[in-house]
Amino acid sequence: MTPVEHKTEFHHHTPSERDVNLRDRLLEGIAIPAHPLALDENRTLDERHQRGLSRYYLAAGAGGLAVGVHTTQFEIHDEEIGLYRPVLELAAEEAERFSRAGGERPVMIAGIVGSTDQAVREAAAARDIGYDCGLVSLAALGDARDDALIEHARAVAEVLPLFGFYLQPAVGGRTLTYAFWRRLAEIERLVAIKIAPFDRYQTLDVVRAVADAGRSGDVALYTGNDDSIVVDLLTRYPARHPHNPDGVHISGGLLGHWAVWTKTAVELLEEVKIARQRGSIPGTLLTRGVEVTDANSAFFDPQHGFAGSIAGIHEVLRRQGLLANRHTLNPADGLSPGQLAEIDRVYAAYPHLNDDEFVATHLDEWMST
Secondary structure, three states: OOOOOOOOOOOOHHHHHHHHHHHHHHOOOOOOEOOOOOOOOOOEHHHHHHHHHHHHHHHHHOOOEOOOOHHHOOHHHOOOOHHHHHHHHHHHHHHHHHHHOOOOOOOEEEEEOHHHHHHHHHHHHHHOOOOEEEEEOOHOOOOHHHHHHHHHHHHOOOOOOOOEEEEEHHHHHOOOEEEHHHOOOOOOOEEEEEEOOOOOHHHHHHHHHHOOOOOOOEEEEEEOOOOOHHHHOOOOOOOOOEOOOOOOEEEEEEOOOHOOOOOHHHHHHHHHHHHHHHOOOOOHHHHHHHHHHHHHHHHHHHOOEEEEOHHHHHHHHHHHHHOOOOOOOOOOOOOOHHHHHHHHHHHHOOHHOOHHHHHHHHHHHHHHO
């Protein structure tokens, strides 16, 4: 594949101005969809649909975009594929266009993978494009000890503010200890952590570590637990510290699940924030949480070890016209047996969760050049 060249001048804030605003926005709690990759019939970058997706997320009210992450397909980080920088640039251009038109500038998060050398290179590229922080996957470091993981994180943080990432083992992550998270929380340029181990015990490890480090006032916690999105967001965690005597909340979500039906996801997060302020949780929100988890099971395919997760997201976006097809860079990646029927089932069961009408109203506008 030949990388696409884009030359756009981005508006840059000063580092101090940007870092303060970044922490405030993340602590406020925003919806951050994990941005998919649009491909044409030849499995090369489909710029029109790639831009259209970014426009959809921003119009739907997403407060940030995460690009170059699992949902974008980790293969884009391969230099032979050559898509990492072009894909990040397209999203950055649309974010800049959105803010120039009067919208609030989204928080831009770049997925960072690989060895320390590669991770630092990617962080520098993301910084130069105008991204605010880097979501760092530790998968490439295998079973390295905590010292090596912390050194890796510090190296990236010297280049770009750090968004920590607890990735579930089923899709390439590893078990990380409370001790690791406690040390990570001491890195000054850590601005947030995406908690996505799909495990209650491990989720509590992260929350407690950040609180114990005295950082819960400036390190935002984001759920990536697609099996427990609403409960994660509603819960006041009993991780107390003098700076947070009442406990800790998970501020928002950075989710592949929020790459579909994004407008209703944004509305759901606002409902949750109102319930938290009131100090009472309506039973209807807990029911909605189960509905969201059931829908996620159809999209993410846990029955087959999440093998169909990207194809499932693509199928929903294809139905709405936001993608032209379900293609992935790896032709072997596709829907699992029975997954299409499951998507049909949850579409019929939870019509209030989709945003098809919103998409249909604006699709032509988003797909225009």
